[in-house]
Amino acid sequence: MNPAEDAKGTDAERPRKLGLCLLCGLPGAGKSTFARVLGHWLRQERGWAVGVLSYDDLLPDEFLDSAGEQPPTSQWKMFRQELLKYLECFLMALINGCQMSAPSNKTEAMWEDFITCLKDQDLIISAALEAQPFYLLAKTAVSRPLVLVLDDNFYYQSMRYEVYQLARKYSLGFCQLFLDCPLETCLQRNGQRPQAVPTEIIRLMGRKIERPNPEKNAWEHNSLIIGSPAHSSEANLEVADLLLTALENPVKYVEDNIEQKETDRIICSANIFHKADQTLRRIVSETMKEAKDEQVLPNNLKLLAEELNKLKAEILEDLRQGKLCFQQTTGISDVISFFCNEKDNIVQKYFSKQHQH
Template sequence: MKMGEDVRGAHSEGPQKLVLCVLCGLPAAGKSTFARALRHQLQQELGWAVGVVAYDDVMPEAVLEKASARPLPSQWKLLRQELLKYLEHFLLAVINGCQMSAPASRTEAMWKDFITCLKDQDLIPSAPVEAQSLYPLTKTAVSRPLLLILDDNFYYQSMRYEIYQLARKYSLGFCQLFLDCALETCLQRNAERPRPLPAETIHQMGNKIEKPNPEKNAWEHHSLAIQSPACASEARLKLTDLLITALENPIKYVEENLEQKETDRLICSTNILHQADQTLRRIVSQTMKEAKGMLSS
């Protein structure tokens, strides 16, 4: 794919180009290492601004007293929703070219970790965080194409669809990268970590994981499965092409209306069929009663 000037280095005239990239896979599949390498590659080769938001770095430590503990599924869901709010605040600042505001309702420790994440990647300036409610963006964040890589397991399709909905809401680019790593390899790597997950947890995720399915779901069209480790030149070319395609083809807001119309049509059709079925049942029931009455007389 030929790359125009607007995907290399300086940002061209027009709205800011943004891509939300979901990086998913089992624990210890190598996602964080892969994300760092991809960030360096895109910065060097395309001159993009790249931010990696690793959920493990932002969420657990903010709410757990013991470093080795893990939150319950219900806690994870609430944390994920809160982090989505943080991401939306950042996206709005980039889109509108203004300062990022702090959410009125937030977990202070988690918000501070999120701010630190942005600072470490030169997306907001390194300034004291205490008593600060507005955060200016750096030139890096607003002067060139921006890719936000969201690094988490995302083993359920619904988890990834939340990110797609956020991209659709603001007409951003969206893509998915699935790091395909053998379960045995993940278990081995996990065991070597300073704070490993219970092996049972990884086994459960391996059984439950819903890989991106572009053939079934239109919204997952821009997806790529990558073998871990991904070092083949062919994989790199496919990856770069996918990211550029996502950048150049943001989700159109009109798609939301079309999808809603299709949903409404299906609901309407279902209702009509249901009503017809109920009517038929009443007719049959009434006919049987009348026939029974005639026989008894």
Template sequence: MSFSSFDRKKENSPQPSQWKLLRQELLKYLECFLMAVINGCQVSAPPNRTAAMWEDFITCLKHQDLVSSAALETQSCYLLTKTAVSRPLFLILDDNFYYQSMRYEVYQLARKYSLGFCQLFLDCSLETCLQRNGQRPQALPAETIHLMEGKIEKPNPEKNAWEHNSLIIPSTTCSSEASLKLTDLLLTALENPVTYIEDNVEQKKADRIICSTNVLHQADQMLRRIVSQTMKEAKDEQVLPFNLKLLAEELNKLKAEFLEDLKHGNKKYLCSQETVHIPDIISFFHYEKDNIVRKYFSKPH
């Protein structure tokens, strides 16, 4: 069965900041369905849910003959069909999942219930993406496609042990060889469910990667705001345009150095600390920033 991004069919598309909450809510719904299949019971609606989104989810299950429209529907409970309880059952999450951390959330769910897990990455050139997007009834802005191309993270089994069961194929490929590889991928996942008890070293490594990604994103947002505010203060101080340009270059260079340092874990600015904290990053950045600012205007900050 396949779950696509049904919530995108709504006329009012969510803002980027809301997508994470929607993904997490969808995973909760998926878990409700998994629990029903595993335990052989009814699919019950979670207490905290978005009515329209839950309705779309149930509609998706009905279209694929996984739940029935029984009288219990008035009680927010749905009976599983023969299709749902048959074996094997493949669940396909059809979305971009452009960040590795997004896919890791699905992996955690598979591990929780000892299910098979695999990833299929369709490698597509930017030019082909733009061409296909232009043929859609409701095309996305070209800038969105360019932005996605810069963000998307391919599976990296060498770095992430949990991504070892992954297949990367060109999206233009439609050969018998590609079909056989896909079949092997699905069978391997089916025959080798993820076990809940894993090597703690691997688990901690994966968790650490997720944490580092989040810290880097938060730091980037906060440092951008600091640079923006500093430039505003410089303009208020009537710093000459030429010096404003130099100040902006120095501050952006400093920000880039901080983020690069965090990304590679060099901790140049954090001395010997083992754990990276956002307040520490901001404090060190302010110290270095103030040293630069003094060259252009004397007002203390």
């Protein structure tokens, strides 16, 4: 029996194998090319079903501005979370053996691109219905081991952890492939693209990118760093072994996993810190604009800015060191409330000075 025939099997013979694989690295590292080659190889040599989901292809054109630049961080994060919601719809259909319907709240263009992506890879087929369209799972998707490859930069650990949480929720296989490519090579390749990413963004990513770190994060133990050339037969076999290990050892959700809860807490704290930083910056900016409108004297404006920024820095440092602890459910509302109370006391002092003049 050849490997392809052995891999196909039937549902009666073995449990269903289903996994998520993150393909990460800098823009221009060769991720999309690698994903296409890997997908073809796995289908032909292993007989697996493969779905490659490229974030670049699924991002609607209206999310890009006239200069071809990416949207603000907050909008970009919303897009990523929405895409994960679509992926979860597909996973639920696979796991429950039922049809897939569109979620209630969706970006129409992005959902259509997602559906087209699955159809083009023979994973779903359309089923006509008068009012609400729905989709049936294709035979390819339900009769073979299925690997869904998510192709994106994933340069922050927190971005990858969101996908891991999805794998854990549904007890799926999970692994990561990091394409290690020199920055200058990435910049050169990017410059040859019709819609290039701004050079400064790639350089910034290069400084900030967080490689998989299995020694620090237990959930990243199924990770592989691939150097150039990435398309050799040896690389394919090494990746296939990693994928098979992930498929045969799905992530188990343990309610009282202390290590996992600690990881969740760290990720949550990082997200709260980022949100707090962005929000406090905005409040300081709005407060300074209000002070200018009130015609506060230039010297007092400078002193006001120094006090507000000092207050902001102190609160963020306390938050970073864990001196301010807030639950994920309350988010940053308590932090903002505390800052605004202190801010009002400072502002009142300078506005009072203005009226005295």
